[in-house]
Amino acid sequence: MRIAACIALLTAMAGAALAAEIPQAERRSGYGFMSADTKAMQDEDTDNPGMLSVLDGETLWKRKAGTADKACADCHHDARLSMKGVAAHYPAFEKALGRPVDLEGRINLCRTNHQQASPFAYESRELLALSAYVAQQSRGVPIAPGDDPELAPFVEKGHALFVQRQGQLNLACANCHDDNWDKKLAGSAITQGQPTGYPLYRLEWQALGSLQRRLRACITGIRAQAYDYGSLELVELELYLMSRARGMPVETPAVRP
Amino acid sequence: MANSEHTRRTFFGITGGAAAMVIVRPANATPAMLQAAIRNVVGEANVRSGKVKLDIPPLVENGNTVPMTVSVTSPMTADEYVKSIHVFNEKNPQPNIGNFYLGPRAGRAQVSTRIRLADSQKVTAIARLSDDTFWSVTADVVVTLAACTEEAI
Amino acid sequence: MPSALINVPKKAKRGDVIEIKTLMSHIMETGYRHTASGSVVPRDIITSFTCRFNGTEVFRADLFPAIAANPFITFFTTVTESGKFEFEWIGDKGFSETAQASITVE
Numbered sequence: 358m359r360i361a362a363c364i365a366l367l368t369a370m371a372g373a374a375l376a377a378e379i380p381q382a383e384r385r386s387g388y389g390f391m392s393a394d395t396k397a398m399q400d401e402d403t404d405n406p407g408m409l410s411v412l413d414g415e416t417l418w419k420r421k422a423g424t425a426d427k428a429c430a431d432c433h434h435d436a437r438l439s440m441k442g443v444a445a446h447y448p449a450f451e452k453a454l455g456r457p458v459d460l461e462g463r464i465n466l467c468r469t470n471h472q473q474a475s476p477f478a479y480e481s482r483e484l485l486a487l488s489a490y491v492a493q494q495s496r497g498v499p500i501a502p503g504d505d506p507e508l509a510p511f512v513e514k515g516h517a518l519f520v521q522r523q524g525q526l527n528l529a530c531a532n533c534h535d536d537n538w539d540k541k542l543a544g545s546a547i548t549q550g551q552p553t554g555y556p557l558y559r560l561e562w563q564a565l566g567s568l569q570r571r572l573r574a575c576i577t578g579i580r581a582q583a584y585d586y587g588s589l590e591l592v593e594l595e596l597y598l599m600s601r602a603r604g605m606p607v608e609t610p611a612v613r614p
Numbered sequence: 615m616a617n618s619e620h621t622r623r624t625f626f627g628i629t630g631g632a633a634a635m636v637i638v639r640p641a642n643a644t645p646a647m648l649q650a651a652i653r654n655v656v657g658e659a660n661v662r663s664g665k666v667k668l669d670i671p672p673l674v675e676n677g678n679t680v681p682m683t684v685s686v687t688s689p690m691t692a693d694e695y696v697k698s699i700h701v702f703n704e705k706n707p708q709p710n711i712g713n714f715y716l717g718p719r720a721g722r723a724q725v726s727t728r729i730r731l732a733d734s735q736k737v738t739a740i741a742r743l744s745d746d747t748f749w750s751v752t753a754d755v756v757v758t759l760a761a762c763t764e765e766a767i
Numbered sequence: 768m769p770s771a772l773i774n775v776p777k778k779a780k781r782g783d784v785i786e787i788k789t790l791m792s793h794i795m796e797t798g799y800r801h802t803a804s805g806s807v808v809p810r811d812i813i814t815s816f817t818c819r820f821n822g823t824e825v826f827r828a829d830l831f832p833a834i835a836a837n838p839f840i841t842f843f844t845t846v847t848e849s850g851k852f853e854f855e856w857i858g859d860k861g862f863s864e865t866a867q868a869s870i871t872v873e
Binding site: 413 | 771836
């Protein structure tokens with residue numbers, strides 16, 4: 358019944374033509390759509406369950422791994438200095454691969470290339486913890502990815518995916534997050550889909566999760582086939598979203614309903 | 615934080631006579647399991663409404679993580695204090711949520727935690743004071759489900 | 768590897784009532800969920816939390832499946848002397864974790 362109601366609502370949205378991008382002055386993080394209780398959970402580090410993963414990440418940062426027997430800290434030293442602002446610039450262009458990689462992908466490159474260890478699985482406790490720890494060092498730093506001219510075609514592809522209708526519901530991301538972000542869907546705020554706080558703690562998940570997990574959930578929601586974790590499409594979407602959020606402060610680890 | 619007043623409807627009545635027991639108002643079809651769980655804690659004692667305050671949002675965004683604070687009016691002295699606080703719900707598979715054991719040195723009879731609510735329902739907090747009297751409060755919580763796009767996860 | 772987040776003031780005056788906040792990482796699997804194939808996901812929760820100050824219990828809680836994942840518990844206590852708070856979480860499948868925090872009372 359609930360699904361039926363949702364589909365009716367979404368189909369109504371799908372009928373409308375795509376509107377323009379959100380004006381700079383009207384951009385709002387998902388934080389701004391939350392209740393006071395959920396905001397409080399994010400605001401205080403000691404109340405924020407995402408901080409458990411950050412702590413976990415701090416431990417992993419110092420742990421030696423792989424045949425190189427090196428810890429992240431052996432090369433990058435104090436993350437508070439070396440990783441400050443790094444997450445705000447991701448996804449970034451990786452020359453060796455000729456494509457952009459997101460923060461999780463970057464960490465896994467260090468796992469394989471520099472630690473000579475096997476990469477962490479997507480959404481594994483370790484990868485989430487390390488990316489949360491690294492991204493937390495950018496808290497408050499304005500998001501600024503995509504300066505690299507080599508990234509331009511990938512940002513463009515991400516944008517094309519964002520506005521492309523897909524799935525049984527024939528909806529584009531933009532139908533909800535550009536055109537209807539001031540509305541509600543089955544009691545929940547739609548929000549602008551700003552990627553400011555990832556990885557973040559969702560009350561729905563009762564766990565920390567990555568931006569890719571969130572994107573996959575949305576894609577499944579419009580009854581389309583979700584791209585695989587680590588696929589270029591997801592990274593391009595992440596890249597477009599980050600460039601769309603340019604200048605908004607990083608909130609990691611954010612809390613969302 | 616949204617406040618639910620202690621004046622909210624409570625579904626405990628008091629029957630006359632020595633063997634007082636918890637009864638249910640006809641309008642509130644409280645499951646027998648909830649009554650049994652409460653009886654387990656209070657035994658044969660009366661449960662009066664008052665003294666207990668339950669801060670829980672009346673409308674929550676996600677039933678998976680609902681912040682909740684219970685506080686009890688008590689001087690918290692060596693002779694007059696709160697022994698324990700017990701929290702129950704109406705519609706989860708199990709009626710108990712948590713038992714919290716305090717004592718005079720707590721200084722302040724207040725506990726907070728985060729709970730799961732499977733559906734819109736009543737939440738009841740009962741406090742046991744040092745004189746072994748029981749006091750309670752009940753609040754209604756409406757759980758708005760998350761957007762349909764989350765189901766696939 | 769479980770992690771805990773404890774918030775205890777570093778310093779207090781004798782007789783102060785302080786707030787203690789605790790977060791412990793744990794999935795709190797209810798035991799009421801089913802897998803796609805219909806089998807029950809076994810219960811895996813923290814069942815008990817205790818706080819002791821210099822060896823004496825000052826707060827204890829019984830937890831049930833209705834406590835949200837990564838249990839967050841806050842409570843109050845009166846400080847009488849400098850010393851150490853010890854926190855202990857015990858649960859299903861042999862779960863047992865401890866954490867400590869010190870306070871200086873002036």
